Amino acid sequence: MNFLKKILAESGKLFEEGKPLSFAYPLWEATDTILLSTNSQNKSGPHIRDNMDIKRTMFFVVIALIPCYLFGAYNIGYLHSAAMGVPSSILSDFILGMTYVLPILIVTFIAGAICEITFAVIRKHEINEGFLVSCALIPLTMPPDIPLWQLFMGTCFGIIIGKEIFGGVGTNVFNPALTARAFMYFAFPTKISGEKVWAVGPDGYTGATALSIPANPTEYDTATNLFNQVTQFDFSTLNLFWGLIPGSIGETNKLLILLGGLFLIYCGIASWRIMIASVLGLVFTAGLFNLLADYSTNAMLTITPLQHILIGSFLFGTVFMASEPVTSTHTNKGRWIYGFMIGLLTVIIRSVNPAYPEGVMLAILIMNMFAPLIDYYIVKSNINMRLSRNA
Amino acid sequence: MELFNSESKKIINDPINVNNPISLQVLGICSALAVTIRLDQAIIMTLAVIFVLCSSNVILSLIRDYIPSRVRIVIMLSVIASLVSVVDELLQAYLYDMSKQLSVFVGLIITNCIIMGRAEAFALKNGPSKAFLDGLGNGLGYGMIIIIVSFFRELFGAGTITLPDGGAGYVLFSIPEAWYAAGYENIGLLVLSPGAFFILGLVIWTQREIFGIEEGE
Numbered sequence: 001m002n003f004l005k006k007i008l009a010e011s012g013k014l015f016e017e018g019k020p021l022s023f024a025y026p027l028w029e030a031t032d033t034i035l036l037s038t039n040s041q042n043k044s045g046p047h048i049r050d051n052m053d054i055k056r057t058m059f060f061v062v063i064a065l066i067p068c069y070l071f072g073a074y075n076i077g078y079l080h081s082a083a084m085g086v087p088s089s090i091l092s093d094f095i096l097g098m099t100y101v102l103p104i105l106i107v108t109f110i111a112g113a114i115c116e117i118t119f120a121v122i123r124k125h126e127i128n129e130g131f132l133v134s135c136a137l138i139p140l141t142m143p144p145d146i147p148l149w150q151l152f153m154g155t156c157f158g159i160i161i162g163k164e165i166f167g168g169v170g171t172n173v174f175n176p177a178l179t180a181r182a183f184m185y186f187a188f189p190t191k192i193s194g195e196k197v198w199a200v201g202p203d204g205y206t207g208a209t210a211l212s213i214p215a216n217p218t219e220y221d222t223a224t225n226l227f228n229q230v231t232q233f234d235f236s237t238l239n240l241f242w243g244l245i246p247g248s249i250g251e252t253n254k255l256l257i258l259l260g261g262l263f264l265i266y267c268g269i270a271s272w273r274i275m276i277a278s279v280l281g282l283v284f285t286a287g288l289f290n291l292l293a294d295y296s297t298n299a300m301l302t303i304t305p306l307q308h309i310l311i312g313s314f315l316f317g318t319v320f321m322a323s324e325p326v327t328s329t330h331t332n333k334g335r336w337i338y339g340f341m342i343g344l345l346t347v348i349i350r351s352v353n354p355a356y357p358e359g360v361m362l363a364i365l366i367m368n369m370f371a372p373l374i375d376y377y378i379v380k381s382n383i384n385m386r387l388s389r390n391a
Numbered sequence: 392m393e394l395f396n397s398e399s400k401k402i403i404n405d406p407i408n409v410n411n412p413i414s415l416q417v418l419g420i421c422s423a424l425a426v427t428i429r430l431d432q433a434i435i436m437t438l439a440v441i442f443v444l445c446s447s448n449v450i451l452s453l454i455r456d457y458i459p460s461r462v463r464i465v466i467m468l469s470v471i472a473s474l475v476s477v478v479d480e481l482l483q484a485y486l487y488d489m490s491k492q493l494s495v496f497v498g499l500i501i502t503n504c505i506i507m508g509r510a511e512a513f514a515l516k517n518g519p520s521k522a523f524l525d526g527l528g529n530g531l532g533y534g535m536i537i538i539i540v541s542f543f544r545e546l547f548g549a550g551t552i553t554l555p556d557g558g559a560g561y562v563l564f565s566i567p568e569a570w571y572a573a574g575y576e577n578i579g580l581l582v583l584s585p586g587a588f589f590i591l592g593l594v595i596w597t598q599r600e601i602f603g604i605e606e607g608e
Contacts, residue, residue, distance in 0.1 A: 147574055161589070187580040
């Protein structure tokens with residue numbers, strides 16, 4: 001460690017004010033604080049004595065995402081060998097999947113780092129680790145066959161428009177990872193709209209995702225019947241949970257998502273209120289739609305609440321995106337309202353609008369926008385309550 | 392009065408640069424979103440707006456001493472509406488295809504805030520020659536922004552660059568088929584109105600950065 005310290009201290013002199021490399025000071029600072037811990041102390045309040053700084057918070061989120069990556073890579077390989085009809089081992093499936101996941105990951109991080117470093121240098125602030133989390137989330141929401149140049153554009157859009165123009169990490173209104181995905185969703189709909197299968201297979205290999213089947217009913221009237229008619233993939237409830245189905249890279253295995261969520265709750269990073277409230281909102285709305293299903297020809301209305309939770313990326317969005325501390329609400333009452341509305345909007349977008357097979361992304365972005373308003377009125381009503389109590 | 396002294400230059404230059412009606416006063420956004428899907432539409436729209444803006448400024452400036460201030464809005468509107476009707480008829484007579492494409496947005500020049508705004512803020516207080524220059528400057532400022540926005544929207548949204556030619560438009564450039572075969576895709580988002588917002592936002596950002604204008608409270 002002393003060796004490392006010496007190198008960094010020596011090289012640091014080159015980056016000081018007035019030295020030739022001073023424009024790149026944020027780069028040196030980032031290397032320094034990632035390798036060693038930070039030396040800087042707050043000069044003004046509040047003084048919180050805790051090692052849980054923003055760097056560590058972000059790092060824990062990345063740890064929670066790693067299992068999703070590993071399973072995502074395995075799943076790509078598994079579906080590929082199943083489609084080709086060749087026998088394979090877990091290892092060979094995993095390696096095949098990694099050849100798709102790694103380029104996506106690398107391109108996302110390069111794009112994110114370019115944007116973040118450019119803005120850090122122009123605005124003369126330190127490189128913030130927030131972009132690591134955004135860049136770790138973006139690949140998990142992507143189909144494995146996404147063209148890399150589209151991914152590059154989407155990531156730049158998400159980091160710049162979703163975060164930097166609002167002032168950087170901590171002041172953004174919208175979740176940058178979802179902004180990136182929303183941009184690609186509307187910019188390149190053929191690749192990412194969610195109607196076509198997202199498995200990597202031989203040429204011309206197509207099929208339907210679990211989300212698109214009920215949206216395009218043929219002669220079967222209920223969702224359960226429709227799921228049962230699919231022979232290409234196993235859409236039984238159990239397999240929807242285990243995740244050996246086509247989908248975005250990180251969304252399919254629900255167990256790993258739940259474990260990641262528990263880890264984040266245990267570390268005090270994500271809000272359990274938002275997660276529970278959004279599941280409640282989804283169950284409430286889906287249940288209501290089930291009651292109404294008899295009066296409509298829309299097969300989406302017959303999907304049970306459990307199926308709604310398991311298909312698509314509802315759990316992934318709820319655990320890793322909706323409960324993110326920056327863009328969600330900050331009051332406890334507000335968290336319940338915010339989460340409930342996400343669940344409600346997800347089901348409405350999925351069921352009522354056939355143009356958008358998946359609704360989680362749009363639901364979270366819409367509620368991101370309303371989060372400050374919800375907080376404002378909750379704080380205001382509290383002030384009014386206390387005023388009237390003392391009047 | 393000298394036509395090109397420093398004051399006249401300022402009247403023309405300010406609305407193009409530091410006081411642009413779209414990017415700094417944020418007026419006339421509606422048409423900036425609606426007619427910027429194709430470059431040729433934006434060019435014809437710019438010409439129409441410059442004509443209406445200059446003529447209405449000059450006419451209102453000439454009769455400014457006879458307008459009672461209580462009914463000035465009505466008089467301004469009737470002058471502008473007559474001029475817009477003239478433009479609409481001219482387009483239908485000589486550029487029928489373009490008139491079809493622009494459809495209702497030619498008529499909606501009446502409601503463009505820039506025209507009312509310049510009449511109210513400038514033409515009613517200044518002589519006709521100054522008012523003409525002001526109309527020209529603001530028209531060019533408006534045109535510059537919508538032409539930039541439509542250039543990027545058409546190039547990346549539809550993959551072409553179209554110039555007006557009296558008919559359905561002359562395609563100056565289109566992205567070669569080989570690019571599409573290699574995996575290039577048009578950005579569908581830019582054809583939708585939100586795409587115009589993003590481009591417009593980036594233009595506003597760039598322009599404020601160039602002229603060093605900060606948001607004042």
